Amino acid sequence: MNSAAKIVFLLDVDNTLLDNDRFAADLSAQLDGAFGVAERNRYWNLFAALRIELGRADYLESLQAFRAGLDEHPGLLWMSDFLLEYPFSALLFPFVRESIAHLATMGRPVVLSDGDIVFQPRKIQRSGIWEAVAGQVLIYLHKERSLDDVQRRQPADHYVMVDDKPHLLAAMKKSLGAKLTTVFVRQGHYAHAPDSTSIEPPPDRTIESIGDLRQLQIHDFLLEKS
Numbered sequence: 001m002n003s004a005a006k007i008v009f010l011l012d013v014d015n016t017l018l019d020n021d022r023f024a025a026d027l028s029a030q031l032d033g034a035f036g037v038a039e040r041n042r043y044w045n046l047f048a049a050l051r052i053e054l055g056r057a058d059y060l061e062s063l064q065a066f067r068a069g070l071d072e073h074p075g076l077l078w079m080s081d082f083l084l085e086y087p088f089s090a091l092l093f094p095f096v097r098e099s100i101a102h103l104a105t106m107g108r109p110v111v112l113s114d115g116d117i118v119f120q121p122r123k124i125q126r127s128g129i130w131e132a133v134a135g136q137v138l139i140y141l142h143k144e145r146s147l148d149d150v151q152r153r154q155p156a157d158h159y160v161m162v163d164d165k166p167h168l169l170a171a172m173k174k175s176l177g178a179k180l181t182t183v184f185v186r187q188g189h190y191a192h193a194p195d196s197t198s199i200e201p202p203p204d205r206t207i208e209s210i211g212d213l214r215q216l217q218i219h220d221f222l223l224e225k226s
Contacts, residue, residue: 002108002136002153002154002155005108005154005155005156005157006107006156006157006158007106007107007108007157007158007159007160007218007221008107008108008110008154008156008158008159008160009103009107009108009110009159009160009162010110010111010150010154010159010160010161010162011103011109011110011111011112011133011162012111012112012161012162012163012164012165012168013111013113013115013120013123013124013127013129014113014115014164014188015185015187015188015189015190015191016162016163016164016185016187016188016210017092017093017096017111017127017129017210018088018091018093018096018123018127018129019091019092019093019187019188020091020188021188022091023086023088023091026086027059027082027083028040028044030079030082031079034073034075034078034079035070035073035075039066039070042066043062043063043066046062046065047059047062050062050065055141055142056114056115056116056141057114057115057116058116058119059119060083060116060118060119061116063079063080063083066079084122086123086126087126088123088126088127089126089127089128091127092127092128092129093209093210093211094209094210094211095209095210095211095214096132096210097128097132098211098214099210099211099213099214100129100132100133101132102213102214103213106217106218106221107156107160107218108136108154108156109133109136110133110136110137110138110154111124111129111130111133111136111137111138111139112138112140112143112150112161113137113138113139113140113143114139114142114143115139117139120139121137121139124137124139136154138150138153138154143168143172144168144171144175147172147175147176158179158180158181158221158222159176159179159180159181160181160182160183160221161180161181161182161183162185162210162213163182163183163184163185164185164186164187164188164190165190165191166184166190166191166199166202166203167199169182169183169184169199169203170182170199170200170201170202170203173201173204174201181204181205181221181222182203182205183203183206183207183213183221184203184205184206184207185207185208185209185210186206186207186208186209187208187209187210205220205221
């Protein structure tokens, strides 16, 4: 178990530290080029259905389902290579490493992500995020439901959650209350959803990009809302 820290910074990955929307667009282009529009749409329909069934995004399991009827297609094996060898380091938002390094001067940066147990860790490793947080990585099916385990594994006096999804921030705030400061990063499609500004409780702080963290000091995270 980690020794207790004054403050632990919990960092989401997709569309917070790296541009997952761009990855999805690249995957769509790859599917479109290899299989055509109809098959590309079939993949994403399978992806959406599995997300509902499994409660998580699972690109590899979706590919397994997608292969039905395509075993003789020469492009199928290349899709596996595309997913597993994708250069995720190219998707890091500007100043991610600098932001993590800045947070490390004030507390302990920890990745807190949702996802499957194969592709999501690989994404974090290949992007360089794993190394940037010195291996402090937590991955759950639903992170907002796993806060007891987060506190057990990463004990701290105070927590800061940095995420692009305001509804998750609100759920975590309801659970941890004043022990948690929520920081909404206005990046990605979730951040710009029509209801993103009407969720209660609202985020404690809003920033426009992950690089804005470099301008914040410890008192910016610990001050109670007026």
